[in-house]
Amino acid sequence: MRCDWLVRDCRTGDMLTRASSVWVMMNKEKRRLSKIPNEVRGEIGTFFVDSPPVVDEDSRKLLKLDESTADYIRNGLTPRWSDLDVNQHVNNVKYIRWILEVNSFLSFDA
Structure with a gap:
């Protein structure tokens, strides 16, 4: 799943910075990566999974x-x-x- 971050100046509304991060879900018992359950994906999909990132992929170091x-x-x-x-x-x-x-x-x- 991806999480997007937008930081804006509260006085002007100007965007100060933006970022996108990729997250994974882990099964605590098996200590392995896990798929997002369908019921959870249905609730959060439009916010985290099915929308374009606010930052394009950047390979710069x-x-x-x-x-x-x-x-x-x-x-x-x-x-x-x-x-x-x-x-x-x-x-x-x-x-x-x-x-x-x-x-x-x-x-x-x-």
Whole structure:
């Protein structure tokens, strides 16, 4: 299944960024990939499965960022338990909040 992300400026409505991600379903007992059940597919298909992605496939590689290649670096972003999802990965919404926090921090320095 695919999930699309659109991030817009709440004041202007301008699109700041967009992304598409592909997700899979896993059977917890068998620890194997699983097909989406038909009843679930029927409910979510128009939102996640049967619509075109908001971003076309892109084979470009992202450059690795470090102190010599990044425009800005913000240290001290340590995730808390509340930032993690059930798989103990940082929740995608938290990443966006961090990006917005860094952007507002940088705009005050200007």
